Amino acid sequence: MRSWYSAQELAGLPGLPGTARNVKAMAAREHWEGQARLGSKAIEYAFAVLPKITQEALIAASITEEKSRTVVVSKSEIVKCDTILASRLSEDQRSVMTARLAFVREIERMSQAISQQRAIDSLVALAKSEQLSPYLTDRVQRANDRKTGDRSLSERTLKRWLADYRKEGEIGLAPARRQKDMSIPVWAASFLACYQRPTKPSVEAAYSEFALKHPAERPSIHVVRRFLNKLSAEVRERGRRTPQELKALQPFKRRSTKSLFPCDVFTADGHKFDAEVLNPRTGKPYRPEVTTVLDVATRKAVGISIGEAESTIGVMDALRDAMFYGMFAMFYVDNGSGFANDTVREVVDRLGGTMTHALPYNSQARGLIERSHQTIWVNAAKKLTSYIGADMDKHAGTKVHRIGRKELRETGRTRLIPTFSEFMAGVEYEIETYNNSPHRGLNKFRDPLTGKLRHMSPNEAWAAACAEGWEPIIAPSELLNDLSRPQVIRPTRRGEITWAGETYFLDALRSFHGEEIRMAYDVRDASRVWVRTLEGDLIGEALVDGNASDYMPKAMLEKAYEKRESGQMKRAVDKLETLTGKRVEMIAPTTAPSAQLSAEQLAEAQRFAQLAAPQVPTFELPSDPTARYRLWNQLDARLTSGESLNPEETQWHSRYPQHPDFMSIRQMFEFAKQASA
Known part of the structure; x- marks a missing residue:
């Protein structure tokens, strides 16, 4: 089959005019896709734009031409072709073909000493008297490929196997099997419109709705179930799942991190903690938002931040902690409001790094940081009685919620919900435990203590990179603080x-x-x-x-x-x-x-x-500038003598010399002192 035909070649075919001139006129009238033939002025037209009846005629002509062509094929090519075709057989067909081939080979070996007819008769007689070799006896029933009780050999059957083998090779011995009917029934689209919905209706519910809308073309529900079983999971669940959830059924690409060094790529994401904690400001229960920064090469958690929601402040706080380990080359994040903003982008640009955002609805691409949420924060939340995750027992969660709120109302505290200080202590412990635990995404090495092979921990992977000569680029703390300020x-x-x-x-x-x-x-x-x-x-x-x-x-x-x-x-x-x-x-x-x-x-x-x-003396500031200057001298004398000041006095004493009144009054007092002297 060709993809392009000239007007001369198309003239006279079914559905087209009989002359090339009229074919060109028809092509111009219907705006056919065309191109100039190489080395000629003729115009060729695409096969796809031709009328359907013309396409069928061209296909039939190509098949007839292929059948009439004589091709000389060598024996090696025939064996190669048979091997390719045999590889496409099912295991059932291949076992039958192998069993029949054993009898064909046996006839060929016997024919070297006796005639083929006598060899066939001998095999049939030995089969009836059950005197075949154990090897051939085990293959008689499989070679017959019958469901009836009579599975012995016959002269006619053996000759048929020989003829098939000599005509088509070993592939001719394979039995034919009925293939699954993969045609789409006419009612499929109407039924799938009722079945493929985000509400995920059952087959019975979708079938009931389909039967009411299309009573004339209604198949049985058993036919519908068989049709659904023929579909792949991805096709069957399309429409019942969002594009993001549907990716769980689709093939994917694994990203290798073996060629990365520490600080090459940092990835970050926010996670709503799955347990309640007492808010340090209000004293009420809430779920903290944890922002984590992960080094991709070593899986090390290098920065965290705790807040009430994912925000620029939380991202900047976590990024500041991460940058003390080293300057990153790429910052890989999602499109959340805490990351996709000018403030974070400006800091990344000033550090010389590159911020890359993942595609929307593509959380699988950031599987490392998503998995770390499960390993660190979900497991940590499950250790608390205030855990409210999806797998928490409903009745137990309700009981904890009711008792905790009751204790808060009556006493202002509760034993079921941890305080913020207890939560932060747990956060530090979980991060330290995670960084020192073996990670299956890292290389294996032999443990110096046990002598067994195991995966490295993030801290060990970081230390191994340093031992190989890698050194992080550490910025001065002053510069780091300056760059991390929006x-x-x-x-x-x-x-x-x-x-x-x-x-x-x-x-x-x-x-x-x-x-x-x-x-x-x-x-x-x-x-x-x-x-x-x-x-x-x-x-x-x-x-x-x-x-x-x-x-x-x-x-x-x-x-x-x-x-x-x-x-x-x-x-x-x-x-x-x-x-x-x-x-x-x-x-x-x-x-x-x-x-x-x-x-x-x-x-x-x-x-x-x-x-x-206790009556605490209050610090009152005089309204008269001269009195304020005298008060500052008194505080300064107290400091010089070693006496301590309260916080308000200390703060005012350190800031008042910056006030314009201070210098002018001091100059006035010094001038008066010089005049009196």
Whole structure:
């Protein structure tokens, strides 16, 4: 068969005009796909665009031409062809063919001394008298390939086997078998439309719906089941599973990491912990979000971060821990909001690495980090009584939930839900245990203690790479801290910068009034920011409320928590108002112990607490600048004499010399002292 035909070759065929000119006119009218024939001006037309009746005529002509062609094939080629065809036989067909071939070979050996007819008669007589050799006796029944009781040899059968062998080789001895009918019935599409749904209906439910919609073409349910059994699992489950779940039934490619060195590729992902922990801020149960950074070559967990949800702050926190082990070349992550953002991308670019995102709905490509969640965090969660995973017993989980909430309401604490400090201690233990446990994805070596072969642990794989001469690229801590600080462009006014609801002050910014500067902030410390010019030159550190008398900064994490709580409460109120149709107001509850006291008991407890509480002197700052300067001298004298200051006094004493009033008043006092002298 050819794929292209000229108008001269097509003229006169069924479905086409009788002349080449009319064929060209028809091709131009119906816009057939054509190309110029090499070495000629003739136009060839594709086989696919021809009418169906013309295609059938061309196929029939090619078959007739193939049958009439005489081909001379050597004996070696025949044997090779038989081997290829025999390899396509089933095991049942191959066993029958081998048994029949044993009798053919036996006749050929006997024919060297006697005639072929006498050899056949001798075999038949020996079979009837049960005097065949044990080898041939075992193959009589299999060679006959019958289901009846009579399975002896006959002259006619042996001659037929000889004729088939001499005509077609050993493949001619194989019995024919009925192949499965893989044709698609006419009702298949209608039934599959009822069966292949995400709700995963049973065969009976889908058949009932199909029978109501198509009563005329309804087969029996047994025919439907046999049809479904013929389909592959992938075809049968298409439509019943999402494309992501369907990949569990499809072939895949394994990624080898043997050619990688440590720090070549870091991969990271977030995981919602499958157990409840007491929130350190609210005291209420919640499920922490754990962000893990894994080194692909050694499977070592190099960085973790704990938060309430996957966020840029959590990713930056985990990435900072990971970079203390070495600078990475590639950062392989998913498309989550915590990774696919400009802040993380800027830090990766400044470090000289490359961030690569996996394809959507393709979590199988990041199997290393997904499996680490099961190994580390799911197993850790199952050690806690507050585990709420899918395989947790329903009644036991409900009982733990009810008892834990009751203890929290009555006493403010519970023995069933771990505190955050207990959880963090467990996190450190699990990470250390994982990094020191053998990993089946790593190479094997002989244990120096036991002398047995086993897989390396992540720490051992890391040490082995270092022993081979690999060295990590470690950046200075100052540079590392600077690079891991996100940067934003902010305007400055009169030495102040506003960011995240806080005001930062730096006296050196007076020269940049009204201009934009580059500001870097630390996700763990909101008391200061680092100010640079747009060209990147460092100006200095701006302190929160640096030009105010006192302040109480909030960390970036606390700001994120408050924003999250506010959004959750607003959404809860909106949902209640939608359900009830009435206005709902949120009232902050009192603490659990005091909520159980009566009004008289509460008043008495408050009065006793006021009497018992030690009277701590408060630090009051004078409003007069001169009095503030004298107060600073008093505090300085106390420090010089070795006396300790409280935190408020220490903080104000260290910051007040940066205030403009300090220098002017000091100069005034020094001038007065010189004048009196």
